Amino acid sequence: MLDITALTKEDAATCPVRSVLSKVTGKWQILIFLALEDESHRFGELKRTVGDITPRVLTENLKSLERDGFLTRTVHSGPPLAVSYELTEMGHSFIKVIKPVVFWAGDNFQSIDAARKKFAS
Amino acid sequence: MLDITALTKEDAATCPVRSVLSKVTGKWQILIFLALEDESHRFGELKRTVGDITPRVLTENLKSLERDGFLTRTVHSGPPLAVSYELTEMGHSFIKVIKPVVFWAGDNFQSIDAARKKFAS
DNA sequence: CTAAATAGTGCGTAATTGATACTTAGTACC
DNA sequence: GGTACTAAGTATCAATTACGCACTATTTAG
Numbered sequence: 001m002l003d004i005t006a007l008t009k010e011d012a013a014t015c016p017v018r019s020v021l022s023k024v025t026g027k028w029q030i031l032i033f034l035a036l037e038d039e040s041h042r043f044g045e046l047k048r049t050v051g052d053i054t055p056r057v058l059t060e061n062l063k064s065l066e067r068d069g070f071l072t073r074t075v076h077s078g079p080p081l082a083v084s085y086e087l088t089e090m091g092h093s094f095i096k097v098i099k100p101v102v103f104w105a106g107d108n109f110q111s112i113d114a115a116r117k118k119f120a121s
Numbered sequence: 122m123l124d125i126t127a128l129t130k131e132d133a134a135t136c137p138v139r140s141v142l143s144k145v146t147g148k149w150q151i152l153i154f155l156a157l158e159d160e161s162h163r164f165g166e167l168k169r170t171v172g173d174i175t176p177r178v179l180t181e182n183l184k185s186l187e188r189d190g191f192l193t194r195t196v197h198s199g200p201p202l203a204v205s206y207e208l209t210e211m212g213h214s215f216i217k218v219i220k221p222v223v224f225w226a227g228d229n230f231q232s233i234d235a236a237r238k239k240f241a242s
Numbered sequence: 243c244t245a246a247a248t249a250g251t252g253c254g255t256a257a258t259t260g261a262t263a264c265t266t267a268g269t270a271c272c
Numbered sequence: 273g274g275t276a277c278t279a280a281g282t283a284t285c286a287a288t289t290a291c292g293c294a295c296t297a298t299t300t301a302g
Contacts, residue, residue, distance in 0.1 A: 004152045005172045018152070020226035020233060025146040027259090031125050031139070043280055051126045052133050054260060059281060069236025081268055081279050090232055097225045104218045105141035111211055112141060115190025148290090164249055175292060180250055202248050202299050 023068050024094065028053055028061045033087070033095050034102065036071065040086035070094065144189050145215065149174055149182045154208070154216050155223065157192065161207035191215065 004017055024030070028050065035041060035049045047058055062085060065071050070091040076082040087095070125138055133139050145151070149171065156162060156170045168179055183206060186192050191212040197203040208216065 004155050005170055011172065016230035017223055017226045020230055021151060021223070022148065023233070024226075025151070027143065030142060030146070034125055049126055054262090055281060056261090056283085057259070060259095067237055067240045068233045069240075075280095077268070080277090083280065090229065090236070093229070094225065097221045100218045101222060102138055102142070104215065105138045105145075108211065108214070109137035109141055112144070112189045115211070116188055119188045119190070165247095176250060177252085177293095178291070181290090198299070201246090204249065 023064065024070075024098070026061070028057065029065065030098055030102065032058075032061060032065065033070075033091065033098060036085060036087045036091070037095055040074075040084045042082050042084050046085065065091075144185065145191075145219070147182070149178065150186065151219060151223065153179075153182060153186065154191075154212065154219060157206060157208045157212070158216055161195075161205045163203050163205050167206065186212075 004015060005011075024033075031050050031053075032046065035046055041049065043055075043058070043062075046062075047053060047055060050058070053061075062071070062073065066073050066085075069088055071085050071087050074084050074086070076084065125136060126132075145154075152171050152174075153167065156167055162170065164176075164179070164183075167183075168174060168176060171179070174182075183192070183194065187194050187206075190209055192206050192208050195205050195207070197205065
Protein backbone atom coordinates (compact mmCIF):
# COMPACT_ATOMS: atom_id res chain seq x y z
CA MET A 1 0.00 0.00 0.00
CA LEU A 2 1.02 3.57 -0.56
CA ASP A 3 2.15 5.32 2.55
CA ILE A 4 -0.36 7.97 3.52
CA THR A 5 0.49 7.89 7.20
CA ALA A 6 1.07 11.22 8.89
CA LEU A 7 1.57 11.50 12.60
CA THR A 8 1.47 15.27 12.60
CA LYS A 9 0.00 18.03 10.49
CA GLU A 10 3.49 18.85 9.25
CA ASP A 11 3.96 15.30 7.98
CA ALA A 12 0.66 15.55 6.16
CA ALA A 13 1.72 18.75 4.46
CA THR A 14 4.83 17.10 3.05
CA CYS A 15 3.15 13.88 1.92
CA PRO A 16 3.18 14.18 -1.87
CA VAL A 17 0.01 12.21 -2.38
CA ARG A 18 -1.99 14.18 0.15
CA SER A 19 -0.59 17.42 -1.11
CA VAL A 20 -1.73 16.78 -4.66
CA LEU A 21 -5.09 15.32 -3.73
CA SER A 22 -5.90 18.36 -1.64
CA LYS A 23 -5.45 20.55 -4.71
CA VAL A 24 -7.70 18.64 -7.08
CA THR A 25 -10.39 16.89 -5.08
CA GLY A 26 -12.26 19.87 -3.70
CA LYS A 27 -15.88 20.61 -4.40
CA TRP A 28 -15.33 22.55 -7.63
CA GLN A 29 -12.01 21.55 -9.18
CA ILE A 30 -13.24 18.44 -10.98
CA LEU A 31 -16.21 20.35 -12.39
CA ILE A 32 -13.85 23.01 -13.73
CA PHE A 33 -11.66 20.35 -15.33
CA LEU A 34 -14.68 18.83 -17.04
CA ALA A 35 -15.85 22.21 -18.29
CA LEU A 36 -12.44 22.91 -19.82
CA GLU A 37 -11.84 19.43 -21.19
CA ASP A 38 -12.64 20.09 -24.85
CA GLU A 39 -12.00 23.78 -25.28
CA SER A 40 -10.90 26.93 -23.53
CA HIS A 41 -13.55 29.08 -21.91
CA ARG A 42 -13.92 32.57 -20.58
CA PHE A 43 -14.65 33.41 -16.98
CA GLY A 44 -18.33 34.09 -17.58
CA GLU A 45 -18.77 30.93 -19.64
CA LEU A 46 -17.27 28.83 -16.87
CA LYS A 47 -19.55 30.48 -14.38
CA ARG A 48 -22.60 29.71 -16.49
CA THR A 49 -21.48 26.14 -17.20
CA VAL A 50 -20.93 25.24 -13.58
CA GLY A 51 -24.02 27.25 -12.76
CA ASP A 52 -24.09 27.56 -9.01
CA ILE A 53 -20.57 28.75 -8.29
CA THR A 54 -20.10 32.32 -7.08
CA PRO A 55 -17.54 34.54 -8.81
CA ARG A 56 -15.41 34.75 -5.69
CA VAL A 57 -15.10 31.00 -5.37
CA LEU A 58 -14.56 30.54 -9.11
CA THR A 59 -11.74 33.08 -9.03
CA GLU A 60 -10.10 31.35 -6.08
CA ASN A 61 -10.25 27.96 -7.73
CA LEU A 62 -8.95 29.23 -11.07
CA LYS A 63 -6.07 31.02 -9.38
CA SER A 64 -5.14 27.91 -7.44
CA LEU A 65 -5.29 25.69 -10.52
CA GLU A 66 -3.24 28.18 -12.51
CA ARG A 67 -0.68 28.43 -9.73
CA ASP A 68 -0.30 24.64 -9.68
CA GLY A 69 0.12 24.45 -13.45
CA PHE A 70 -3.18 22.82 -14.38
CA LEU A 71 -4.43 25.68 -16.55
CA THR A 72 -3.38 28.93 -18.15
CA ARG A 73 -5.04 32.33 -17.98
CA THR A 74 -4.92 34.59 -21.01
CA VAL A 75 -6.12 38.16 -21.18
CA HIS A 76 -7.47 39.38 -24.55
CA SER A 77 -7.81 43.10 -24.41
CA GLY A 78 -11.19 43.95 -25.82
CA PRO A 79 -13.58 44.95 -26.86
CA PRO A 80 -15.03 43.27 -25.21
CA LEU A 81 -12.45 42.55 -22.53
CA ALA A 82 -12.02 38.81 -22.32
CA VAL A 83 -10.05 36.40 -20.16
CA SER A 84 -9.80 32.80 -21.29
CA TYR A 85 -8.77 29.72 -19.38
CA GLU A 86 -7.31 26.61 -20.94
CA LEU A 87 -5.99 23.30 -19.60
CA THR A 88 -2.26 22.73 -19.79
CA GLU A 89 -0.72 19.43 -20.79
CA MET A 90 -0.67 18.47 -17.13
CA GLY A 91 -4.32 19.44 -16.84
CA HIS A 92 -5.19 17.14 -19.73
CA SER A 93 -3.07 14.42 -18.17
CA PHE A 94 -5.04 14.70 -14.94
CA ILE A 95 -8.33 14.57 -16.77
CA LYS A 96 -7.35 11.18 -18.14
CA VAL A 97 -7.24 9.68 -14.64
CA ILE A 98 -10.16 11.57 -13.16
CA LYS A 99 -12.66 10.80 -15.91
CA PRO A 100 -12.93 7.13 -14.95
CA VAL A 101 -13.84 8.33 -11.47
CA VAL A 102 -16.52 10.59 -12.91
CA PHE A 103 -17.90 7.76 -15.05
CA TRP A 104 -17.81 5.49 -12.02
CA ALA A 105 -19.87 8.07 -10.19
CA GLY A 106 -22.43 8.09 -12.97
CA ASP A 107 -22.54 4.29 -13.10
CA ASN A 108 -22.85 3.73 -9.36
CA PHE A 109 -25.11 6.55 -8.32
CA GLN A 110 -28.07 4.22 -7.96
CA SER A 111 -26.21 1.64 -5.90
CA ILE A 112 -25.25 4.32 -3.44
CA ASP A 113 -28.76 5.61 -3.33
CA ALA A 114 -30.02 2.10 -2.71
CA ALA A 115 -27.50 1.55 0.09
CA ARG A 116 -28.59 4.77 1.69
CA LYS A 117 -32.27 3.79 1.60
CA LYS A 118 -31.49 0.34 2.96
CA PHE A 119 -29.38 1.76 5.75
CA ALA A 120 -32.16 4.06 6.88
CA SER A 121 -34.52 1.16 7.40
CA MET B 122 -19.01 16.23 -22.16
CA LEU B 123 -20.85 15.03 -19.14
CA ASP B 124 -23.46 17.43 -17.92
CA ILE B 125 -22.43 18.91 -14.63
CA THR B 126 -24.38 22.12 -15.07
CA ALA B 127 -26.54 23.19 -12.18
CA LEU B 128 -28.33 26.50 -12.17
CA THR B 129 -29.51 26.15 -8.60
CA LYS B 130 -28.44 24.37 -5.44
CA GLU B 131 -31.35 21.99 -5.87
CA ASP B 132 -30.11 21.00 -9.35
CA ALA B 133 -26.68 20.35 -7.91
CA ALA B 134 -28.08 18.10 -5.23
CA THR B 135 -29.79 15.91 -7.80
CA CYS B 136 -26.86 15.71 -10.21
CA PRO B 137 -25.70 12.09 -9.84
CA VAL B 138 -22.08 12.87 -10.61
CA ARG B 139 -21.84 15.70 -8.13
CA SER B 140 -23.72 13.76 -5.51
CA VAL B 141 -21.30 10.84 -5.65
CA LEU B 142 -18.16 12.95 -5.89
CA SER B 143 -19.15 14.92 -2.82
CA LYS B 144 -19.22 11.68 -0.84
CA VAL B 145 -15.82 10.34 -1.82
CA THR B 146 -13.56 13.29 -2.58
CA GLY B 147 -13.34 14.86 0.83
CA LYS B 148 -10.14 15.33 2.75
CA TRP B 149 -10.16 11.90 4.45
CA GLN B 150 -12.25 9.48 2.41
CA ILE B 151 -9.55 8.48 -0.06
CA LEU B 152 -7.07 7.94 2.77
CA ILE B 153 -9.56 5.66 4.50
CA PHE B 154 -10.12 3.70 1.29
CA LEU B 155 -6.37 3.20 0.92
CA ALA B 156 -6.00 2.09 4.52
CA LEU B 157 -8.73 -0.52 4.07
CA GLU B 158 -7.70 -1.68 0.63
CA ASP B 159 -5.98 -4.94 1.61
CA GLU B 160 -7.59 -5.88 4.87
CA SER B 161 -10.17 -4.89 7.43
CA HIS B 162 -9.06 -2.70 10.30
CA ARG B 163 -10.30 -1.68 13.70
CA PHE B 164 -11.15 1.88 14.65
CA GLY B 165 -7.90 2.43 16.53
CA GLU B 166 -5.81 0.92 13.74
CA LEU B 167 -7.38 3.26 11.20
CA LYS B 168 -6.72 6.17 13.47
CA ARG B 169 -3.06 5.24 13.82
CA THR B 170 -2.67 4.55 10.09
CA VAL B 171 -4.08 7.87 8.98
CA GLY B 172 -2.25 9.45 11.90
CA ASP B 173 -3.55 12.97 12.10
CA ILE B 174 -7.30 12.40 12.07
CA THR B 175 -9.26 13.01 15.25
CA PRO B 176 -11.65 10.33 16.54
CA ARG B 177 -14.63 12.56 15.98
CA VAL B 178 -13.82 13.16 12.35
CA LEU B 179 -12.91 9.52 11.76
CA THR B 180 -16.26 8.46 13.19
CA GLU B 181 -18.11 10.90 10.95
CA ASN B 182 -16.34 9.70 7.83
CA LEU B 183 -16.79 6.01 8.65
CA LYS B 184 -20.50 6.53 9.34
CA SER B 185 -20.93 8.34 6.05
CA LEU B 186 -19.08 5.69 4.07
CA GLU B 187 -21.03 2.93 5.79
CA ARG B 188 -24.30 4.70 5.10
CA ASP B 189 -23.44 4.97 1.41
CA GLY B 190 -22.48 1.30 1.17
CA PHE B 191 -18.73 1.63 0.76
CA LEU B 192 -17.81 -0.27 3.90
CA THR B 193 -19.28 -2.43 6.66
CA ARG B 194 -18.98 -2.04 10.41
CA THR B 195 -18.80 -5.15 12.56
CA VAL B 196 -18.85 -5.25 16.33
CA HIS B 197 -16.93 -8.11 17.98
CA SER B 198 -17.94 -8.26 21.62
CA GLY B 199 -14.77 -8.50 23.65
CA PRO B 200 -12.68 -8.74 25.49
CA PRO B 201 -11.35 -6.59 24.28
CA LEU B 202 -14.27 -4.87 22.64
CA ALA B 203 -13.48 -4.49 18.98
CA VAL B 204 -15.14 -2.88 15.97
CA SER B 205 -13.80 -3.68 12.54
CA TYR B 206 -14.35 -1.91 9.25
CA GLU B 207 -14.11 -3.57 5.85
CA LEU B 208 -14.66 -2.42 2.27
CA THR B 209 -17.72 -3.75 0.50
CA GLU B 210 -17.69 -4.89 -3.10
CA MET B 211 -18.62 -1.37 -4.12
CA GLY B 212 -15.79 -0.01 -1.99
CA HIS B 213 -13.32 -2.24 -3.79
CA SER B 214 -14.84 -1.22 -7.10
CA PHE B 215 -14.27 2.43 -6.26
CA ILE B 216 -10.68 1.79 -5.22
CA LYS B 217 -10.00 0.48 -8.72
CA VAL B 218 -10.78 3.87 -10.24
CA ILE B 219 -9.32 6.04 -7.51
CA LYS B 220 -5.95 4.32 -7.34
CA PRO B 221 -4.81 5.66 -10.73
CA VAL B 222 -5.57 9.12 -9.38
CA VAL B 223 -3.45 8.42 -6.31
CA PHE B 224 -0.60 7.10 -8.46
CA TRP B 225 -0.95 10.13 -10.72
CA ALA B 226 -0.58 12.31 -7.65
CA GLY B 227 2.61 10.52 -6.70
CA ASP B 228 3.97 10.76 -10.23
CA ASN B 229 3.19 14.42 -10.76
CA PHE B 230 3.94 15.89 -7.38
CA GLN B 231 7.17 17.39 -8.60
CA SER B 232 5.67 18.95 -11.72
CA ILE B 233 3.14 20.73 -9.58
CA ASP B 234 5.80 21.85 -7.18
CA ALA B 235 7.85 23.16 -10.09
CA ALA B 236 4.86 25.02 -11.52
CA ARG B 237 4.26 26.61 -8.17
CA LYS B 238 7.85 27.79 -7.85
CA LYS B 239 7.81 29.13 -11.40
CA PHE B 240 4.54 30.96 -10.83
CA ALA B 241 5.90 32.70 -7.78
CA SER B 242 8.78 34.17 -9.75
C1' DC C 243 -17.58 -2.58 42.51
C1' DT C 244 -13.42 -1.27 40.38
C1' DA C 245 -10.31 -1.26 36.73
C1' DA C 246 -8.55 -1.50 32.06
C1' DA C 247 -8.99 -1.11 27.19
C1' DT C 248 -11.36 0.25 23.01
C1' DA C 249 -14.73 3.13 20.72
C1' DG C 250 -16.89 6.91 20.22
C1' DT C 251 -19.37 12.01 21.75
C1' DG C 252 -20.01 16.92 23.06
C1' DC C 253 -18.94 21.42 22.88
C1' DG C 254 -16.70 25.61 21.91
C1' DT C 255 -13.56 27.60 18.35
C1' DA C 256 -11.38 28.18 13.91
C1' DA C 257 -11.36 27.97 9.06
C1' DT C 258 -14.09 27.74 4.68
C1' DT C 259 -17.73 28.76 1.88
C1' DG C 260 -21.44 31.52 0.32
C1' DA C 261 -24.58 35.61 -1.14
C1' DT C 262 -24.84 40.22 -2.51
C1' DA C 263 -23.30 44.37 -3.89
C1' DC C 264 -19.52 46.97 -5.43
C1' DT C 265 -15.08 48.15 -8.20
C1' DT C 266 -11.96 48.04 -12.14
C1' DA C 267 -10.80 47.89 -17.15
C1' DG C 268 -11.47 48.70 -21.89
C1' DT C 269 -13.84 50.95 -25.58
C1' DA C 270 -17.42 53.49 -28.12
C1' DC C 271 -20.59 57.11 -28.57
C1' DC C 272 -22.10 61.92 -27.89
C1' DG D 273 -13.82 65.00 -22.04
C1' DG D 274 -17.94 62.67 -19.94
C1' DT D 275 -21.28 58.89 -19.92
C1' DA D 276 -22.50 54.35 -20.78
C1' DC D 277 -21.96 49.40 -21.76
C1' DT D 278 -19.98 44.90 -20.97
C1' DA D 279 -16.79 41.53 -18.88
C1' DA D 280 -14.01 40.27 -14.95
C1' DG D 281 -13.21 40.14 -10.90
C1' DT D 282 -13.24 41.97 -5.21
C1' DA D 283 -14.97 43.29 -0.65
C1' DT D 284 -17.70 42.58 3.04
C1' DC D 285 -20.13 40.16 6.19
C1' DA D 286 -23.16 36.02 7.36
C1' DA D 287 -23.64 31.07 7.43
C1' DT D 288 -21.86 26.63 7.29
C1' DT D 289 -18.61 23.18 7.99
C1' DA D 290 -14.52 21.19 10.00
C1' DC D 291 -11.39 20.76 13.91
C1' DG D 292 -9.17 20.00 18.70
C1' DC D 293 -9.57 18.62 23.04
C1' DA D 294 -11.46 16.54 26.80
C1' DC D 295 -15.04 13.69 28.25
C1' DT D 296 -18.32 9.58 28.17
C1' DA D 297 -19.80 4.81 27.12
C1' DT D 298 -19.36 -0.28 26.79
C1' DT D 299 -17.57 -4.67 27.78
C1' DT D 300 -15.47 -8.08 30.65
C1' DA D 301 -11.92 -9.56 34.16
C1' DG D 302 -10.87 -9.81 38.95
